[in-house]
Amino acid sequence: MILTRLKGKSDGKLTKQICKVVLDHFDKQYSKELGDAWNTVRDVLTSPSWWQYAVLFNRFNYPFKLEKDLHLKGYHTLFPGSIPYYPKSMKCYLSRTPDRLPSERHQIGNLKTYYLLNAASLLPVLALELRDGEKVLDLCAAPGGKSIALLQCACPGYLHCNEYDSLRLRWLRQTLESFIPQPLINAIKVSELDGREMGDVQPETFDKVLVDAPCSNDRSWLFSSDSQKAACRISQRRNLPVLQVELLRSAIKALRPGGLLVYSTCTLSKAENQDVISEILNSHNNIMPVDIKGIARTWSQDFTFAPIAQECGLLVIPDKGKAWGPMYVAKLKKS
Numbered sequence: 491m492i493l494t495r496l497k498g499k500s501d502g503k504l505t506k507q508i509c510k511v512v513l514d515h516f517d518k519q520y521s522k523e524l525g526d527a528w529n530t531v532r533d534v535l536t537s538p539s540w541w542q543y544a545v546l547f548n549r550f551n552y553p554f555k556l557e558k559d560l561h562l563k564g565y566h567t568l569f570p571g572s573i574p575y576y577p578k579s580m581k582c583y584l585s586r587t588p589d590r591l592p593s594e595r596h597q598i599g600n601l602k603t604y605y606l607l608n609a610a611s612l613l614p615v616l617a618l619e620l621r622d623g624e625k626v627l628d629l630c631a632a633p634g635g636k637s638i639a640l641l642q643c644a645c646p647g648y649l650h651c652n653e654y655d656s657l658r659l660r661w662l663r664q665t666l667e668s669f670i671p672q673p674l675i676n677a678i679k680v681s682e683l684d685g686r687e688m689g690d691v692q693p694e695t696f697d698k699v700l701v702d703a704p705c706s707n708d709r710s711w712l713f714s715s716d717s718q719k720a721a722c723r724i725s726q727r728r729n730l731p732v733l734q735v736e737l738l739r740s741a742i743k744a745l746r747p748g749g750l751l752v753y754s755t756c757t758l759s760k761a762e763n764q765d766v767i768s769e770i771l772n773s774h775n776n777i778m779p780v781d782i783k784g785i786a787r788t789w790s791q792d793f794t795f796a797p798i799a800q801e802c803g804l805l806v807i808p809d810k811g812k813a814w815g816p817m818y819v820a821k822l823k824k825s
């Protein structure tokens with residue numbers, strides 16, 4: 491078996507193991523794409539004891555007592571400074587040290603009070619700048635973390651959550667039921683389409699579209715327990731950009747003129763990030779990139795961004811004490 495034991499303290503729990511096939515593949519690709527920055531990213535990704543978990547409060551069942559406790563434990567709110575768009579209703583707490591609250595159990599009749607997440611997942615949601623009453627599509631929505639976060643920011647007039655995989659669709663429904671009050675759930679449409687068809691099914695419908703695309707998912711990939719499957723995924727990896735471009739094409743069709751689209755992935759891969767966006771910009775003359783670099787300057791206290799020039803978009807890279815990401819975000823406008 492080609493697995494490497496993880497460094498990190500043993501706390502009696504099952505220790506995660508790194509899949510060496512994947513690590514070797516990442517070493518080759520990311521040392522080229524990220525240069526020296528890859529060394530730190532590699533250290534963080536391979537040390538789960540350094541990972542951090544942000545706490546997104548549920549405004550529909552606000553945990554006042556927990557808020558006090560987190561303050562006492564040294565947590566701070568994300569985005570305390572002034573940024574162009576900051577919905578006051580969205581509260582996310584994080585600590586600079588690796589700490590993880592237990593996940594809440596779902597109890598029928600009781601909404602959960604918080605959601606644990608990688609804080610960088612909020613960047614695509616915030617980049618979308620959702621306002622009350624807007625029509626929004628979450629094209630690849632399961633398990634629902636970003637749908638929940640969108641609903642913390644504003645009350646959309648219409649939220650459409652789509653997911654292609656039927657098992658994951660069930661997980662999405664469960665997440666929505668655990669966090670969102672019933673009257674609001676009734677105003678959310680959930681569908682099980684191949685996202686590549688959405689543009690034809692609902693053309694020029696949405697003010698905002700989020701494409702949180704299927705991608706290599708570097709963090710979980712590193713810990714694949716089956717090295718044969720991992721090797722197979724590595725060889726299939728080159729097909730992902732094709733799917734990502736097709737999903738974006740469909741999302742652009744579903745967007746109304748003047749609407750905004752955010753594309754995100756949780757991989758460092760240039761082929762799945764920058765190259766996908768370049769392909770879209772080169773093939774659509776009605777699509778313009780929206781500059782989000784200013785947002786990165788404001789958020790640099792809590793996140794580390796890749797030092798390499800990104801043609802458009804931002805890449806959050808995991809760092810010590812800021813173990814968030816990988817998360818790529820690009821924002822586009824349809825003219």
Ligand SMILES: C[S@@+](CC[C@H](N)C(=O)[O-])C[C@H]1O[C@@H](n2cnc3c(N)ncnc32)[C@H](O)[C@@H]1O
Pocket residue numbers: 611629630631632633634635636637652653654655658683684685686702703704705
């Ligand atoms: C990165 S995950 C989305 C995570 C989600 N946005 C969240 O924050 O919880 C990508 C999702 O896209 C789904 N997917 C894969 N192919 C798809 C397709 N052709 N159309 C729609 N969704 C697809 C996957 O099943 C997966 O659930």
